[in-house]
Amino acid sequence: MSLAGYLSEYSLAEIFHFVQDGNQTGLLSLATPLGTRIEPVSGSTKSTSNTYSLSFQSGRIMSVINGWEHKPLLKTIEQRRWLTPAQIKTIETQLSQLPQPLGTYLKSRNLINTEQLTLLFNSQVIATTCKLFELHDGQFKFDPEVKLNHAEMTGISLTAQELALLGLRMLKNWDGLTAKLPAPEFALQRFSTELKGLRLDSQEFKVWQLALGEMSIAQIAEKLELEIARVQQISFRLSSIGLVQEVSVEPPQPPIDQMRDVPKPICVGGGNANTPISASFLSNLMGFLKKKG
Known part of the structure; x- marks a missing residue:
């Protein structure tokens, strides 16, 4: 090709x-x-x-x-x-x-x-x-x-x-690649759990290990105590050789057991909170409020 x-x-x-x-x-x-x-x-x-x-x-x-x-x-x-x-x-x-x-x-x-x-x-x-x-x-x-x-x-x-x-x-001067560097707010997702013989240096390996799609590049930099620009460059290297991809950070979801504890809405005086409210009820309610005014 x-x-x-x-x-x-x-x-x-x-x-x-x-x-x-x-x-x-x-x-x-x-x-x-x-x-x-x-x-x-x-x-x-x-x-x-x-x-x-x-x-x-x-x-x-x-x-x-x-x-x-x-x-x-x-x-x-x-x-x-x-x-x-x-x-x-x-x-x-x-x-x-x-x-x-x-x-x-x-x-x-x-x-x-x-x-x-x-x-x-x-x-x-x-x-x-x-x-x-x-x-x-x-x-x-x-x-x-x-x-x-x-x-x-x-x-x-x-x-x-x-x-x-x-x-x-x-590469010492990254000015020509600045526009291609991943944004700090994005995360990395690795494609495989194995490197298949490819040798990474210590910093590259640590970034690759954290490329689980959960932490942003800025968070990875903070965890590894590296400059954000340095992690961006490492991320570009890993992405360019096909080890990781750039993804959006997924918002954290509450644990399932916590979701079970969320109180359900109830109707005062009884009734089902999930039953749709009728149009006639709303009309009568509006009329009553006008009289009270």
Whole structure:
């Protein structure tokens, strides 16, 4: 299923949830507006336009290509001197026909190990993608028809859900997401009683435990002794990855045994309080009151 729009309308976390929830395979393209660029190390911006290409397979991120400073995976391996020039030259002739990720291919031939591949994945995929959560302007497009580029893949992957959680945890400036944060008077309702292997930090876990649809976000913040804004951000993270949903707080209902003790109306002088009053009775009553006046 294809999807396109603007980051001002859909946050990157929400787009990742679409990819994860639909178990999508394809290419997510991000085009930042002219004059904006995120530096991978400092997080600052420079004047230029830029594009990013993120490849997913069955809801898992496989690779990221940075349009303005992309360095092919094999070139990075060469610069780290993990392979000899002769090995690099031989592999270059095979790149276009690789039936599997380059990293998997090299590991199967004992040319590179898991630790090296993990280092590459962390620096080229996780670090770069987490910085993208600073973007709140630009266009995006998810194309399920684009063929995956095995030459840029290490063979290691991470679910879109896990990476979105990491990216939002690292987000320092929430100004671009203020309008999307849940209101303090609303409550949270979790979808499941299990996390299914997903690791939350201590604050996230405590908020998730209290997401029973009974306490407002403001009340949760008070109970956990956290700032309301902090709980709002945590709530957005949990909501964006599909763990909770925002709901209205239900007004408290009195216990059933208390409701039984509520006195029933009675009629003075006897009679049934539930019997409808006739029109003739009301007419006579009104006439009597006028005479008394």
